[in-house]
Amino acid sequence: MNGFVKWMDDASFWVKFLLALPVLDIVWAVYRIVKGCTSKNWLLLVAGILWIIPFGFISWLIDLACIIACKEPKLFV
Numbered sequence: 001m002n003g004f005v006k007w008m009d010d011a012s013f014w015v016k017f018l019l020a021l022p023v024l025d026i027v028w029a030v031y032r033i034v035k036g037c038t039s040k041n042w043l044l045l046v047a048g049i050l051w052i053i054p055f056g057f058i059s060w061l062i063d064l065a066c067i068i069a070c071k072e073p074k075l076f077v
Contacts, residue, residue: 005035009072017048025060026052042058 008031011019019027032048033040051059063073 001034001038005031005038013067013071016072017064020060020063020073022060025063026056028063029056029059039044 007071008016009026018024029048031052032044034048036043036045036048066073
């Protein structure tokens with residue numbers, strides 16, 4: 001699990017950008033869930049779950065904007 005989190009943290013800008021596009025954005029939700037479990041951060045875990053279920057239609061746009069502005073999805077990470 002830590003390998004996945006480290007890989008996502010170290011990924012290039014373009015990989016992060018591509019993973020923030022619609023449908024592929026689920027990877028960022030899984031990243032939030034895994035990072036929340038490994039760091040025992042319940043807020044991050046809940047945010048990851050909510051990122052998939054109720055906010056799936058808009059979450060890709062938020063991640064994309066954060067990646068362009070900050071080079072990583074800063075919201076709930």
